[in-house]
Amino acid sequence: MKLQPLLLFFSTIAVYVVIPAWAEAQAYCRLRDPITQIRTLYPESDAHRSIVRTVDMETRETVSESLPFDLHFNELGRHTLYVAQNEMRPLGVVHARTEKGSWGLIEIAWAIDFNMRIVGFEFQRCRSPEKKAVDSDYFRELVSNKTLDELRGLLSEDHTRLAVPRLSWSDAAEKLAVSSIQSAMKTLVVTENVWRDDLPVLSAFSNALPTFSAAVGIVPVNDVYTDRTHEILAEKDLAKTDLGIERSGVVVFRVQDVENAVIGYTVIMPWIYEGTTRQIVWNIDADHRVVNVKSATGWASKEIQTAFELAIGLSPETKAEDCSTFTQLIACEAIVVTSTDAGRG
Amino acid sequence: MNYPLSGFCIPYFLALLILISPISANAQQEPDINRLLTLSDLGLDEDDGFLDRFRRNLRITVDIANRVSFPDSDGPNPAFHAIGVDAHKVFSNEQGDIGTLNFQLYLVRLNNMAKRPSFFEGPDDWELTARIMNFNYTGLPGEGLNIRVGHFEIPYGLEYTITTNGTLRQYTSGPNLGQKTGWGIGLNGQIGKFNYETGITFGDQMEWSNYDQYSFSGRIGTLPDRDLEYGWSWYYAENNPGVEKRFRTGIDALYHYGRWTSMGEFSYGYDKGPDRDVMTGLVEQNYALSGDLLLLYAQIMYRGMDTDGDSLGWDNALSSNYGIRLEVNNRWALSAQISQVLEPFRGGEESTTATVQTRFRF
Numbered sequence: 001m002k003l004q005p006l007l008l009f010f011s012t013i014a015v016y017v018v019i020p021a022w023a024e025a026q027a028y029c030r031l032r033d034p035i036t037q038i039r040t041l042y043p044e045s046d047a048h049r050s051i052v053r054t055v056d057m058e059t060r061e062t063v064s065e066s067l068p069f070d071l072h073f074n075e076l077g078r079h080t081l082y083v084a085q086n087e088m089r090p091l092g093v094v095h096a097r098t099e100k101g102s103w104g105l106i107e108i109a110w111a112i113d114f115n116m117r118i119v120g121f122e123f124q125r126c127r128s129p130e131k132k133a134v135d136s137d138y139f140r141e142l143v144s145n146k147t148l149d150e151l152r153g154l155l156s157e158d159h160t161r162l163a164v165p166r167l168s169w170s171d172a173a174e175k176l177a178v179s180s181i182q183s184a185m186k187t188l189v190v191t192e193n194v195w196r197d198d199l200p201v202l203s204a205f206s207n208a209l210p211t212f213s214a215a216v217g218i219v220p221v222n223d224v225y226t227d228r229t230h231e232i233l234a235e236k237d238l239a240k241t242d243l244g245i246e247r248s249g250v251v252v253f254r255v256q257d258v259e260n261a262v263i264g265y266t267v268i269m270p271w272i273y274e275g276t277t278r279q280i281v282w283n284i285d286a287d288h289r290v291v292n293v294k295s296a297t298g299w300a301s302k303e304i305q306t307a308f309e310l311a312i313g314l315s316p317e318t319k320a321e322d323c324s325t326f327t328q329l330i331a332c333e334a335i336v337v338t339s340t341d342a343g344r345g
Numbered sequence: 346m347n348y349p350l351s352g353f354c355i356p357y358f359l360a361l362l363i364l365i366s367p368i369s370a371n372a373q374q375e376p377d378i379n380r381l382l383t384l385s386d387l388g389l390d391e392d393d394g395f396l397d398r399f400r401r402n403l404r405i406t407v408d409i410a411n412r413v414s415f416p417d418s419d420g421p422n423p424a425f426h427a428i429g430v431d432a433h434k435v436f437s438n439e440q441g442d443i444g445t446l447n448f449q450l451y452l453v454r455l456n457n458m459a460k461r462p463s464f465f466e467g468p469d470d471w472e473l474t475a476r477i478m479n480f481n482y483t484g485l486p487g488e489g490l491n492i493r494v495g496h497f498e499i500p501y502g503l504e505y506t507i508t509t510n511g512t513l514r515q516y517t518s519g520p521n522l523g524q525k526t527g528w529g530i531g532l533n534g535q536i537g538k539f540n541y542e543t544g545i546t547f548g549d550q551m552e553w554s555n556y557d558q559y560s561f562s563g564r565i566g567t568l569p570d571r572d573l574e575y576g577w578s579w580y581y582a583e584n585n586p587g588v589e590k591r592f593r594t595g596i597d598a599l600y601h602y603g604r605w606t607s608m609g610e611f612s613y614g615y616d617k618g619p620d621r622d623v624m625t626g627l628v629e630q631n632y633a634l635s636g637d638l639l640l641l642y643a644q645i646m647y648r649g650m651d652t653d654g655d656s657l658g659w660d661n662a663l664s665s666n667y668g669i670r671l672e673v674n675n676r677w678a679l680s681a682q683i684s685q686v687l688e689p690f691r692g693g694e695e696s697t698t699a700t701v702q703t704r705f706r707f
Contacts, residue, residue, distance in 0.1 A: 026672075028433035029447050029477040029498075030508040035488050035535060036532055036568055047441035051388040052402040063523070074675045078404045085441050088384065103603045107639050124570050127603050198387050205384060215380040216439070256381060 034096055037122040041111035042084035042091045049083040049090075053194045053210050058178065062193045066148075067185055068159050083202060085168050089209040095191050096124055098141065099183045101176065103128040108180060110187045110253050115279055115297050118146050118184050130173035138167065142333055143181065148188045154181055173309035203296075204206040204253040208266040211283040214257045215293050218266070221252040221341055227308050231342040234318045236332060243330050246270035246277065252337055265338040271330065273300055282334040289315045291343075349484045351565040355643075384439050402435040408451070410511055412702040421457040421548030423468075427511065428452050430704070431474075449476035463586050474588060476510055476526070481533070488535040493544065496528050500542035500564040501578040502597045502610045503627070510544070513682040513702055514642060514668055520611055521593060521625040522650075523585045524549065527560060537611030543566045549586060558584040580614070604633050620653040638672045650690075661687040 053086050055078075060071045075098070082094040096109040107124035119325060121143065123135060135141070142154060142164060155178060157161050162181075166174050192199070204218045233239040249270040257263050267282040279296035290312050297307040304327075311331030314323075316339050323329050355616060389402045412425040429451030436444045451474050455461055458468045465472055479495025503524065504518035518525050524546075530546025543563030548555050559582065575598035581616030582591045609628040618622060624647070631642035644666040647665025651659045667680035680702040686695050 026678075027408075027449065027477075027508055027510040028406070028431050028512055029449065030434055031404075032569070033442075036570060049384065049387065049437050049441040050402055050435040052404065052435065053388065077675060080402075080435075083387070083441075088440060090384075100635075102350065102631050127572070127601050130604070201382050201387060218517045219381050255546075260381065 007151060013282060033080075034094065034124055037080055037096075037109035037124060038084050038094050039096055040122055041109065042086075044086050045084035045091055046087065047085045048094075049085060051081045051083065052078050052193060053081070053137045053196055053198075054189060055079050059190055059193050059244065063186060063189050063229055066189045067182075068228045069182060071186065071190070079190075079194070081191060081198070084111075087209075088205075090206040092119060092206075093191065093195075093199075093202070095187050097183050097187050099179050100128070101128055101179055102172065106176075106179060108183050108187075108195065110184055112188065112191055113296075114199060114206055116133055116192050116199075117297075118186055118188065121180070121184070124294050126176075128172070128176050130170060130176045133167075133173035134176050136243070139177060139180075141294075145186055146184075147184055151181055151188070186265070190285050200251065200319050201267070204266050207268065207294075207296070208264070208283065209280045211263045211266075211298045212255045215255045216258045217256050217260075219254040219256065221254055221265075221337075224250050224252050224337050226340055229337055232336050232340060233333065238320060238329060238333050238336070241325055241329065241332065245330060245333060247271060250337065252341070254341060259305070264291065265341070267334045267337060268296070269330070269334060273276065273304070277299070280330070281314075282331065284335060284338050287315065288335050288339045289313065293331070334336065368429075384490070385437065385588070402437070403432065404434070405430065405432040406706045408449075408704070408706045409509065410702060410704040412700060414698050414700040416698040417696055420629065421622075423458045423460075424456040425458065426454040426456075427551070438484075440484070444480055447477045448481050449478060449513075450474075451476060472533050474680045487674075490534045491534060493531045493533055493542075494529075496526055497531060497544060497546075498526055499524060499546070499562050499580065500531070500533075500544060500574075501562050501580050501593070503599070503608060504566070504588050504595070504610065505542065505564050505578070505627075506566065506569065506574065506576070507608075511704065512670070513680045513700055514670065517610060517612065517625045517627050517646060517648075519597075520533075521623070522562075522580050522582070523583075523587070523591065524560065535568070538568055539565055540568055545679075558582075560585070566597075573601050578612075587681075588616045593623070593625075606633070608633050612680070622651040624649040640670045641668070643667050644672075648690075660691050661688065662686070662690045662693070676706050680704070 013321050017267070033048070034101065048132060051125050053070065056165060057076070060076065063241060064070045084091045084094060091112045094109050094111050096107055100107045108124045108227055109122045109124050110118055111120040113119050120140065127205050143151065154164050158184065160178060162174055162177060166177070169177070170200065200220070201218065208215050208218060230239060251268045252264050253266045255264045255266060263286055264285045267284060269280045269282065270277050271280045278300065279298050281294050283291045293308045293311060307325050307327040310325060311328045314331045314335060316335055318332055320329060320332060350358045367460065389398060408426045408429050408431045414423045429449060432448040434446045435442055436446065453472050453474050455465055455468060455470050458465070461468065475496045477497060479493050479497045480492045481491050483489065483491045499518060499522060501518050501522060502516060504516040509515050527546025528548055529544050531542060531548035533542035534540065537596065540564065543627055546560045548558055561582060562578070562580040564576050564578040567574050575596065578595050578597065580591070580593040583589065584590055591614065593612050593614035595610055597604055597610035607630055610626065612625040614623050615621065622672035624648040627644060628643055629644040631640055633640050646664045647661065649661045665685045665687055668680065670678060671682045672678045683701050684698045684700065687693060
């Protein structure tokens with residue numbers, strides 16, 4: 001027996017020892033990107049990016065703590081999150097999950113935005129004769145733009161029946177709809193848990209790139225509310241004013257170009273209005289002037305949107321007494337957190 | 346012992362050395378609070394080193410399969426053993442995904458295998474075999490054009506749409522074309538509601554050095570997310586082992602309804618040197634249970650040849666396969682198949698063979 005095959009055999013095993021491995025029962029050559037589904041769910045996408053991470057026992061525990069159903073052990077392993085992009089700007093993500101159905105496996109590709117809401121779905125595989133009922137405008141509208149809690153509200157308390165009108169659907173169609181909603185819920189929990197480090201970066205790029213087209217990188221600002229920040233807020237009479245800003249959730253990214261120069265900031269600010277938290281996104285240029293503002297979760301009303309847009313153009317020189325609306329005061333606070341960015345070189 | 350991949354072994358071994366070298370080991374670093382993040386950094390953690398960067402978007406598994414056949418004739422039982430690596434890695438740049446590497450390298454041992462692929466020297470042999478080993482470049486705009494280089498499956502018929510890699514369940518490509526894989530270059534993509542793949546291979550299934558021996562093949566088919574899928578394929582080759590020229594064209598289709606799937610393929614063509622017309626057909630019915638973890642299937646295969654110059658007319662052969670595959674979990678798969686030669690070619694014999702296989706991936 002020659003030595004060479006043995007060397008190759010044992011060296012292959014050594015590679016396994018070094019490189020962590022998560023098995024799947026079938027060969028990897030069968031893996032195919034859900035290109036059709038990505039393009040359908042994000043029609044403006046022109047490219048996509050894969051992020052492969054491991055769904056492990058920790059994720060399984062998180063799912064069982066958050067939901068009344070588990071991940072099966074066969075669902076553990078390496079999975080791909082697809083980022084739909086348009087001219088490099090992330091639009092949202094697609095994650096496909098497989099559920100057991102009465103007619104075999106059901107594979108659904110779920111589109112999720114960066115606020116962890118389901119924005120759409122496409123069946124990759126569903127052999128059920130009831131598929132038409134669930135693959136309908138009614139059901140799509142039912143699950144679209146829903147967070148995990150809102151999806152939970154579509155199901156009965158025991159999560160086995162719909163809590164919303166099922167029209168003229170059969171029991172089998174309702175069962176398929178329930179399985180699909182459960183799949184959506186699982187997908188949200190798994191995505192938020194497994195890709196928790198990637199989603200904020202994607203969100204920041206998604207918000208920054210349309211404004212700062214020269215951006216090639218972002219730096220998360222770790223210490224947003226420094227002592228200096230609090231001092232300036234106090235000077236501007238903003239420290240104690242309750243503007244509805246959830247300060248503990250404010251996230252700031254420094255936006256930099258190819259030469260590592262700071263070209264602006266993206267500030268994502270949770271704002272509570274009428275009992276609902278909305279994500280207000282400020283894009284502020286390198287001179288700390290407000291370039292634009294939008295709500296990642298949708299504006300409460302046209303009037304609120306107009307009020308916030310009055311803040312465009314505000315700068316560090318703006319005084320609180322010059323602001324005629326509370327939305328402009330919120331903008332002043334966003335300007336302060338960027339101008340006191342301690343990590344900026 | 347033959348090493349058709351002898352030119353590959355040395356760089357393969359060197360690549361493995363680099364991977365396990367302490368130089369490339371993941372060194373713990375202090376997280377940089379001012380770390381610039383680009384889209385290329387997605388999938389990496391803050392303190393990832395070189396090895397972790399290589400592991401990004403990587404799936405890798407060791408795959409071990411053992412197969413034993415029990416023919417109804419006297420003699421030792423043929424056996425097949427394989428151990429190897431199955432790896433899949435996605436490459437991305439600032440623009441997004443630009444390509445996928447599929448890497449399957451297996452050490453195979455045959456015992457008492459009278460019927461075997463031509464690259465094995467004898468019924469008892471070791472070989473290092475490349476199954477699928479190619480890079481598919483997807484960085485061109487749109488989905489319509491990707492470029493595949495390396496060792497890939499000949500795009501023809503049902504074999505292309507159903508994964509038969511290392512399984513008992515097979516289709517007609519092997520006996521019909523004389524090869525299932527080859528080294529070469531190809532194009533593939535999706536245009537509207539169809540996908541396509543075409544490729545040129547050189548040499549036989551494992552050797553790429555013989556440029557006199559080549560094949561040109563392709564398949565155009567519907568997308569795989571429908572209940573009804575169908576396609577059309579072609580194959581042309583020169584200087585295949587045993588024939589000067591070979592041409593085939595065929596159609597294939599499969600239909601899913603509930604847990605049942607019906608599928609079939611039909612192929613017609615000719616060989617030159619020896620000169621003969623050839624037809625091949627297959628139908629399969631399968632049934633999947635328990636979330637596709639259990640698959641039952643039945644196949645009937647027809648092969649016919651009409652050799653020029655003899656007055657014997659068509660020589661027809663009919664065979665069947667009945668099989669079961671159980672995925673015990675995401676690591677173990679057990680398979681069993683009974684194969685029968687119902688009607689042999691002239692001079693052949695009817696036979697029945699039972700085969701069992703265990704496969705472990707970890």
